[in-house]
Amino acid sequence: MKELPPLDDLSHAEKDALIRGLWQELQTLRSEVEKLKQKRVKKTSRNSSLPPSKGFKPNQSSVQATSVNGKETGSHRNGGRELSQQPDQVVVVQAKRCPHCGVEVDPSTQRLSGIYERIELPQVTPHITRVEHYGGMCPCCQKAYEAPVPVGLEPGSPFGSSIATLVTYLRYSHAISYERLSQLMSELYGLSLSEGAIANLLRRVQVQLETPVAKIVERLRRARLVGSDETGARVNGKNQWEWVFQNDQVCLHVIRPTRGKTVIDSVMAGHQPQIWVSDLFSAQAAHPALEWQVCLAHQLRDCQYAIDAGDGLFAPRMKRLFLKAIALQRRRHKLAASTVEQYCARLRGSLREILHLQPKSVEGQRLLKRYQKIRAHLLLFLSDATIPPTNNSSEQALRWSVIFRKVTNGFRSDWGAQLFAQVRSLVNTAKRQGISAFDAISRALTSHQTDWLLD
Structure with a gap:
């Protein structure tokens, strides 16, 4: 029925039939409205924890985007690189003759018309130290002896701490595969480093980082406030969980097979923080802290x-x-x-x-x-x-872990997963102290360079 018929021309029976029909149609429409109201809304990164990578991305407007201050994004007007305060070399360019008539010109009469810099990277080649280790037989006691080796030149792996630092940094801060690492070291530095040698080197790094990470754990177990979150991890083809426990001073990553409360208990080891910050996940809700701030x-x-x-x-x-x-x-x-x-x-x-x-x-x-x-x-x-x-600091600490998982598809060994957690703990703790990732790894792999991990 598109139009209401003239009511004066209808009998009482026809009006009753019309009312019944309209009432039935009204009930049908009401039922449909209720169904639409109860219909599940599609979840996106705006209204749920669904990551932006899984949500639908509409086409962006062709209008030039602007930043908060009103300037066009990507614009470099009135910009430029600041000049170095201590250049390695300064080249003074002054004319000797006029380019128009050839007359000699006095340098003292010339004024500065421009100043700029040219930056180049020096060629980096391996610095190889060969150790000739001597020993002999004592003429007095007739016992064999060997000369003491200088610190840092002990026998073992030929690759020093600087190479271990670089390989660890590139692998766990930039997700570069073993194959590409081997190629990169060969082409950029002229250093032959096989994939097997990289694996052996990283296993030694994993042992070296145990002491610095233990210091991070000690500080965490004295913390007044702890924020925590977790994300998925793939280890040996099985699903596990990467947990983070952090505040504005320290950050600890651990990878465990479970997402349960037992992980929190083992990490905190009886310590009871004053404040716990997390989402509403059941394991997080069972935190040991005195008070709880929901994200x-x-x-x-x-x-x-x-x-x-x-x-x-x-x-x-x-x-x-x-x-x-x-x-x-x-x-x-x-x-x-x-x-x-x-x-x-x-x-x-x-x-x-x-x-x-x-x-x-x-x-x-x-x-x-x-x-x-x-x-x-x-x-x-x-x-x-x-x-x-909010618990955004915890989510930010896990952001690179998610990217690393997507790029590498997880870990093929338990020690590799443990090393990743160690490096992320070290790097994210260093970030809170204003120390770069590379510098943090370098300090941790060098003796007596972890004072920044202490209170």
């Missing part, structure tokens, strides 16, 4: 999913509350203590009001039930400026 980055995505699913009452208000609380935490160091307290009181009051709402949608009800249960862990960071509102 609000996850909750923001879950709120967005509920909004996409049709919740217009509860999820939007919770999302705004979380965003306001995070914004306050970021700028609280610029505000007076009394001002911060006022904002915190308002946010806590808003949380109480929102938790008394009664959403109709299924997703809204699901979030309400969750937040009523973990209410005390949502805004814990408002009471302490040192507590982060």
Whole structure:
């Protein structure tokens, strides 16, 4: 029926039939609307923990993208490389004759018209030290003896710490395969290094890193605050889990066959931090800390999913509350203590009001039930400026691990997985101290160079 028929021309029976038909159609439409409301919304990286690599990517606009400050991205206007403060060589270029008429010109009358630099890399070749080790027979006691070998020149592998540092750095910070490492060392440095030699070298590195990583574990077990997360790992063709435990001073990676609470127990070894920061995963929820801050980055995505699913009452208000609380935490160091307290009181009051709402949608009800249960862990960071509102630092620490897994397809040995975790622990801890990855590995493989790992 596209048009309503003239009601004056209808009998009572026809009107009754019309009403019944319209009522039946109304019920059908209502049923379809409810089905659409309950229909699962497609999860993306915006409304769930689905990584961006697995989500649908729409075509980008052809309009030139702009950065936050309004400038075109990729633009180098008014830019340029800064000149070196200590160049290795300075070439002064002055004219001797006029290029137009050939008359000699005085250098003192010339002015500087431009200054620039040309940068080249020197050729790097292996520095080979041959050790001729002597010994003999003592004429007095008639016992054999050998001359003491200088430190760093002990017999064994011909490859020194500088080569071990470079190979470890390229392998575990840039995911370069053994085959390409062998090719790279040969073509760039003229050093013959087989894949087997690389494997043997890295196994020695794994033993050398045990002591520095043990120092990281010691510091972690004294930490007041610990953030933790986990991601998948592939070891010997089997699925395992890479865990990270970190704060603003240290970062520890471990790879274990399980995703259970036993990993946390073994790493913390009875230590009870004051604060634990993580997502809502069951093993993380069973943390040993006194207090728990739930990662609000996850909750923001879950709120967005509920909004996409049709919740217009509860999820939007919770999302705004979380965003306001995070914004306050970021700028609280610029505000007076009394001002911060006022904002915190308002946010806590808003949380109480929102938790008394009664959403109709299924997703809204699901979030309400969750937040009523973990209410005390949502805004814990408002009471302490040192507590982060999100667990983004843990996720960032695992980001390279995910990339490495995709590039290499995992580990073929247990010691390889252990070495990767050791290197990531070392590098991410060094990053928190302002030390580069290469420098951190170099220091760890050199005696008496791990003072930066101590408190």
